[in-house]
Amino acid sequence: MYRRSCCTPLSKRVSLLVLAITLASCATQGAPTPAALTTSPLPLPTRAPTPTALPVSFYLELLKDATLADAEAAWEAARQLAPEDAAPQAVIQREGARLALRQGALELAAERANAALRLDPQDAEAWLLAGVIAQRLGDLETAQAALHTAETLDPALAEDLFPARWRLALETGDKEALSQLAQSYLVTHFDAPDATYYRAEALLATGYPQLALELLLLRMNTDSPGVLWYTLGRVYLALNQAQNAVIALETASALLSRGDQSLFLASSDPVRDVSLALGRAYLDLRRCDEALSLLRLLATPYPAAAELVEEAQRCPLPAPTPTFKPWMP
Numbered sequence: 273m274y275r276r277s278c279c280t281p282l283s284k285r286v287s288l289l290v291l292a293i294t295l296a297s298c299a300t301q302g303a304p305t306p307a308a309l310t311t312s313p314l315p316l317p318t319r320a321p322t323p324t325a326l327p328v329s330f331y332l333e334l335l336k337d338a339t340l341a342d343a344e345a346a347w348e349a350a351r352q353l354a355p356e357d358a359a360p361q362a363v364i365q366r367e368g369a370r371l372a373l374r375q376g377a378l379e380l381a382a383e384r385a386n387a388a389l390r391l392d393p394q395d396a397e398a399w400l401l402a403g404v405i406a407q408r409l410g411d412l413e414t415a416q417a418a419l420h421t422a423e424t425l426d427p428a429l430a431e432d433l434f435p436a437r438w439r440l441a442l443e444t445g446d447k448e449a450l451s452q453l454a455q456s457y458l459v460t461h462f463d464a465p466d467a468t469y470y471r472a473e474a475l476l477a478t479g480y481p482q483l484a485l486e487l488l489l490l491r492m493n494t495d496s497p498g499v500l501w502y503t504l505g506r507v508y509l510a511l512n513q514a515q516n517a518v519i520a521l522e523t524a525s526a527l528l529s530r531g532d533q534s535l536f537l538a539s540s541d542p543v544r545d546v547s548l549a550l551g552r553a554y555l556d557l558r559r560c561d562e563a564l565s566l567l568r569l570l571a572t573p574y575p576a577a578a579e580l581v582e583e584a585q586r587c588p589l590p591a592p593t594p595t596f597k598p599w600m601p
Contacts, residue, residue, distance in 0.1 A: 362391035366398045373405060381405045396426035404436060412444050438470070439540065450474040465491075469499050469537060476503070481510040497534035498527035502542075506549055514556035521550040544574050551580050560587035
């Protein structure tokens, strides 16, 4: 028996030894350690990534096209992120003024515009905004001064500033400014219909309706924009040609009802002003019923029309045309 045990094949003994070593290793090794997972081909993060703060410029860019609610949130985020230096704070206040203007909060817009100008009095855009806000608030002298400063600081803004400066000159009755603006526009836009309007309006304002009439008749045709017909109608009124005024103003009114936007060059409220001028022309022709039906629509929202309504109510009817009757015995 001993000899048989001693003669166990070598390969079998080696296999038994390997098995014993393996079992002993399993018994002592225990649960795998986390180090064993490092052989994974995927990298493992050591910690959560730190979020990168968006720059102030990102939020200011959002202000341009965002809805009012989103724009308010973007402006507040920009205000919180901006450093305390004067330059970025000036931009923040300027854009806040622009946002408040969009919201119709004119007093808040003025406050922010003034804050921007205190921080950076050389900011032409802030002066431009201040001028527009002052105009909306009815402070026309401040508006004129602000827009003039904006153009002085940045002559490239002249083109963008022109409509606002023209409207201010109209509202304040500044004849000299109207003439200067019309002349400057004519130099760079000689063949434009707008240039004809500006020149004719300046001539009418400065007491030269006949020259304005000659200019308009020379430049106008059947396809002329509504603003020229409106101006022509007021020129005829100034020349006491009410019948021609009615034709021109009715044409302007029809173009306005079809969406002609050119009349905004001459008026902030074209419906009101065209109707008032046409009502005046009807009264001059003693077309009292037509004047009343038109002007009564304006009397409540536009108190300025009330005086014309009263005149229309007192408007004497035209005397009846006598009918000839042959004498009968």
